[in-house]
Amino acid sequence: MDLTLIVVLVIALALFFDFTNGFHDTANAMATPIATGAITPKKAVALAAILNLVGAFLSTEVAKTISGGIINEDPTTGVQIMPEMIFAGLMGAVVWNVFTWLLGLPSSSSHALFGGLVGAAIVGAGFGAIDYGVLLSKVLLPALCAPLIAGVSAYMCTKLAYSITKRQNGASPKRGGFRYGQIFSSSLVALAHGTNDAQKTMGVITLTLVASGLQTAGTGPHLWVVATCAIAIALGTYTGGWRIIRTMGSGLTDVKPAQGFAAEVSTASAILTSSHLGFALSTTQVASGSVIGSGLGRKGAEVRWGTAGRIALGWLFTLPAAAIIGGLAAWLTHTGAVGVGIVAVLGVGMLLLFWYLSRKNHVGHEDTLSDIDNSGAAVNILSKKERRARAKAEAKAARKAAQEAMDKEPDNS
Amino acid sequence: MIDWSAFLIVALVSWVAALCIVTAYSFGVRLLAVARDEGSNTSASKLGAYLCFGVCGVIVLFGVVLIVPQLSRAILGA
Structure with missing residues (x-):
């Protein structure tokens, strides 16, 4: 097996994963400001892309383990992570990411990556390769906590924002001012996303280079790795996963400016505190929880629990589904170079199929405004009386x- | 294995931070609305509003410092 070929394939796939990560997660930062009309869709994705690019260059601490400790990667006692295994795991993550995008479901890209790697590791080294305690405390528990923390926060913030701005004498509360705040709060989320998520791909590529002896262990990522990862995630963000933006911005609940501001501030503060106090939460799950919480907090807003249920189901399936795809891919790569070729061809075929299906039911930036704002612009909204x-x-x-x-x-x- | 205290701390800190920002910004929005009312003390309300937005700006800047590792190392020393 030619080592350099597989390394090139892993790097290409890792960069593509970074790209899907970008367009999957644009929604986390930009869905609500787009829905309320605080910022136009095109400008929103451009802003998010720039902040992701900047964020990727700012992050210097690259992950030391590929799987975040879920797979026992200890060089003496654990599984030896081979580039083939990373390739199979990435394939699982990419296929699942594109599939959930097709369904318009916001799902955690890191969970997809962990899932794919877990599947590949189980096939390669048996069930003992996985540290189930870490799996529980790093994936399952945060998946429950993230929407809870963010949802409660957004609920309280929305209530507070509406009660503070309420005018007793019937004067207009002029809550449109919250739109300007939304731009700042969503920018904060986008920047945090850039520093966190591009770093994961850098870690994967660097560890692959180390594993194949092309880089000395313990050294930081090469500049070209940092630059390509930053560009890949920014391009992905700029492409804009409009399907997911639509789900987050108007599928869960109709978002109004004060409510959107409350949701984004909750998202930003939950992400920042969790990443600095050592209980990492998924950005996607935090953002979804915030939107639902803010919908519960505004009088007259309804939360579409059917959509929320579909999203939760997507979260439940993310890790096992990516694991199954990753496992299958790992099983195929065991046959050597031919197997790697088959996996690559099958993977590209699947992605092309998803892309073809997406063209049938096209969702563009023009579909992402909240229904309330759309109808408000088209027809005269009736006054309360x-x-x-x-x-x-x-x-x-x-x-x-x-x-x-x-x-x-x-x-x- | 499961660090419940970390979970609790994250929850409390993020709630307090979010509520602070939203409170300050909401008062800003309200004061701006008050400033447009007739017969009110416009300049005082406006000043108050901009003070509120300023508080928000400071909190957001602190967020940026937290996000950017170089800045947090230089300013917070950690």
Whole structure:
């Protein structure tokens, strides 16, 4: 087996994973400001891309283990991570990421990466290769905590924002001012994303180079690795995963400026505190939880639990599904160079299929505005008084109809 | 194995931080709305509003310092 060929394949796939990570996670930062009209879709993805690029260059501490400790990577007692195994794991992560994008589901890219690697490691070295305690405390528990922390935070913030800005004398509260705040809060999320996620791919590439003897162990990533990873994630972000942005921005609940601001501040503060106090939470899960919490906090906003359920189901499946794909890929790569070739061809075929399916039901940046804002721009929104009058009239009509039906009933029997 | 205290700390700190920013910004928005009312002390309200936005700006800057490792090393020493 030619070592350099597989290394090149791993680097290419890692960069593509970085790209999918970018377009999968644009939604975390930019879905709500786009939905409220705080920033136009094109400008939003451009801003997020620039901040991701900057963030990727700023992060210097590259992950020391590929799997974050889930796989026992100790050089003496653990599994020896081969480039083939990383290749199979990345394939699982990429295929699952593109598949969830096709469904418009926000799912954690890191969980997909962990899943793919876990599957590849189990096939390569048996079930003993996995540290289940770490799996529980680093993947499963945060998956439950993240939406909870962020959701409660967003709920409280939304309530607070609306009660503070409420005017007693019936004057307009002018909550549109929250739109400007949204730009800053979402930029913070995008920057944090760039520093965290590009770093993972850098770690994967660097560890592959070390494993294949092309780089001395213990040295930092090469400049070209940093630069290509930064560009890949920024390009991915700029491409904009519009399907996921639509789900996050208007699929879960209709977002208004004050509510969106509360959600983003909650996301930003949860991500920053978790990454600095040592309980890493998934950005995607935090952001989704914030949007749901803010929807619960605003009077008159409804949360579409069907969509929330589909997202939760996606989270549940992310790790096992990526593991199964990664495992299958690892099983194929065991046959040597031919197997690696088959995996590469099959993987590219799957991605092309997903892409083809996505063209059938195209979702572009024009589909990402919240319905409330869209209809508000198109037609005149009724004032509170008018709405009340209309509801009263409707209720009256309904009562009348019910009364008539009751009167008629005896005739039928 | 499971560090519940870390979980609790993360939850509390992120709630407090988010509530602080939202409180300050909301008061800013409210004061700006008050400043547009007739017969109110416009300049005082506006000043208050910009003070509130300033507080938010400081908290956001602190967030940037936390995100950027070079800055947090230089300023926070960790």
